[in-house]
Amino acid sequence: MNKQLLVPPYRIKMVEPIRLIDREERIKRLEEAGYNPFKLKSEDVFIDLLTDSGTGAMSHYQWGALMQGDEAYAGSRSFFRLEKTVKEITGYNYVMPAHQGRGAEQVVIPELVKHPGMVFISNIHFDTTRAHVEIAGARAVDTVIKECYDLDTYHPFKGNFDLELLENKIKEFKPDNVAAITMTLTNNSAGGQPVSLENMRAVRKIANHYGITVMIDGARYAENAYFIKQREKGYQDVPIRQIAREQFDQADIFLMSAKKDGLVNIGGLIVIKSDEELFQRCQIRIVPMEGFPTYGGLAGRDMEALAVGLEEALEEDYLEYRINEVKYLGDKLREAGIPVQYPIGGHAVFVDCGAMCPHIPFDKFPAQAVVNQLYIESGVRAVEIGSLLLGRDPDTKKNLKADKEFMRLTIPRRTYTLQHLDYVASAIKQVYSIRDKICGLSFAYEPPILRHFNAKFIPDRQGEHDCNE
Numbered sequence: 243m244n245k246q247l248l249v250p251p252y253r254i255k256m257v258e259p260i261r262l263i264d265r266e267e268r269i270k271r272l273e274e275a276g277y278n279p280f281k282l283k284s285e286d287v288f289i290d291l292l293t294d295s296g297t298g299a300m301s302h303y304q305w306g307a308l309m310q311g312d313e314a315y316a317g318s319r320s321f322f323r324l325e326k327t328v329k330e331i332t333g334y335n336y337v338m339p340a341h342q343g344r345g346a347e348q349v350v351i352p353e354l355v356k357h358p359g360m361v362f363i364s365n366i367h368f369d370t371t372r373a374h375v376e377i378a379g380a381r382a383v384d385t386v387i388k389e390c391y392d393l394d395t396y397h398p399f400k401g402n403f404d405l406e407l408l409e410n411k412i413k414e415f416k417p418d419n420v421a422a423i424t425m426t427l428t429n430n431s432a433g434g435q436p437v438s439l440e441n442m443r444a445v446r447k448i449a450n451h452y453g454i455t456v457m458i459d460g461a462r463y464a465e466n467a468y469f470i471k472q473r474e475k476g477y478q479d480v481p482i483r484q485i486a487r488e489q490f491d492q493a494d495i496f497l498m499s500a501k502k503d504g505l506v507n508i509g510g511l512i513v514i515k516s517d518e519e520l521f522q523r524c525q526i527r528i529v530p531m532e533g534f535p536t537y538g539g540l541a542g543r544d545m546e547a548l549a550v551g552l553e554e555a556l557e558e559d560y561l562e563y564r565i566n567e568v569k570y571l572g573d574k575l576r577e578a579g580i581p582v583q584y585p586i587g588g589h590a591v592f593v594d595c596g597a598m599c600p601h602i603p604f605d606k607f608p609a610q611a612v613v614n615q616l617y618i619e620s621g622v623r624a625v626e627i628g629s630l631l632l633g634r635d636p637d638t639k640k641n642l643k644a645d646k647e648f649m650r651l652t653i654p655r656r657t658y659t660l661q662h663l664d665y666v667a668s669a670i671k672q673v674y675s676i677r678d679k680i681c682g683l684s685f686a687y688e689p690p691i692l693r694h695f696n697a698k699f700i701p702d703r704q705g706e707h708d709c710n711e
């Protein structure tokens with residue numbers, strides 16, 4: 243039989259009922275939420291595609307492992323089990339858990355900033371990574387290839403570093419001022435696009451030449467390894483675990499949000515290859531931040547579930563279905579002529595709402611308007627990745643214009659079936675068919691920072707149309 247068939251390599255053993263409230267009620271709930279889906283109750287959401295972070299389903303092996311949690315403050319059996327698994331996967335020597343990815347960042351990033359005026363260079367920094375770089379008094383510089391910003395043309399590794407730009411930036415800031423080169427795997431902020439091993443090797447070579455530390459921000463490192471196996475020459479017959487190891491061979495530090503490819507609902511990791519002195523400094527810093535170094539904000543049971551989840555996320559059947567179900571949704575939308583980022587990334591489908599609703603100006607937030615309409619039509623919750631998220635210029639206070647106005651449909655791991663995704667595709671087609679009737683949004687309340695989480699809006703009326711009809 244054809245292995246490309248979309249058949250999940252698991253069966254369902256426990257269910258969580260979901261309910262589609264009727265349209266009248268959805269309109270009311272969205273109004274109460276100030277037209278901001280972040281403020282909806284999840285029980286008023288039918289299919290929740292807000293994020294793939296911590297929203298996946300655990301296996302029965304993970305639920306079984308929970309029962310074996312050793313809840314000792316220091317030196318628990320669960321820690322040593324996790325440590326052993328992480329060492330085996332990465333080949334690194336030093337492991338510390340953290341409560342989630344940003345917990346790992348707040349411990350490690352300040353330790354890499356040795357003096358004022360330092361920079362971190364990434365393909366693209368993830369939001370919280372960028373925030374921790376800036377909190378530590380450094381600057382975050384992105385050097386992704388320009389093909390990344392072209393939504394229509396196929397490129398197998400749109401997450402790659404632009405090597406020439408990387409080297410120019412190192413020279414511009416001077417090697418001594420580069421705190422680290424951060425490889426974001428997959429490149430979350432640009433649609434979960436992968437980075438090739440060839441590119442990672444070249445980055446490593448440049449880093450070696452200038453004596454710079456390399457860090458992997460690898461929330462989705464297993465998905466990245468699967469793309470390498472699919473797309474990079476010479477890797478078709480290489481086991482995923484070996485590809486993962488080759489990725490880790492190109493770096494010195496690995497930070498992970500385990501809420502993604504750890505297949506757990508909460509957790510993070512700090513892993514250091516060989517720098518014992520850095521590890522010792524992190525062991526001191528982690529105590530007031532996350533907790534004692536052998537639990538780092540996690541319960542023993544969480545570490546047990548993570549040790550199992552890390553193994554499961556490297557299983558090829560799992561990855562094949564995972565990547566293909568995301569592609570399944572993306573392909574359905576593409577076939578319907580809906581503008582989506584291509585090729586489809588590892589964890590989400592990005593709909594180009596600027597192209598879909600050119601009549602809505604960027605500062606009336608076209609993607610947020612489409613997200614709202616999708617909720618009204620179907621009870622599906624997506625999320626805006628565009629000018630609303632970007633915020634205002636800190637100096638001029640003017641709204642910044644995002645490069646693209648995206649609606650992100652993020653697929654939780656092992657959670658929804660293809661029937662759910664069919665429903666989502668139909669709902670988006672329905673929204674697309676009335677796209678010219680969708681109206682922009684004005685602020686009723688705009689928080690001064692991180693406005694997208696708590697903002698409230700009033701929908702504009704356009705011509706004779708009422709947005710709620």
Ligand SMILES: *Cc1c(COP(=O)(O)O)cnc(C)c1O
Nearest residue numbers: 342343344368370430461499501
């Ligand atoms: C999610 C994520 C983080 C932050 O992790 P949290 O667990 O959400 O704190 C950091 N980097 C990348 C690439 C991520 O995807």
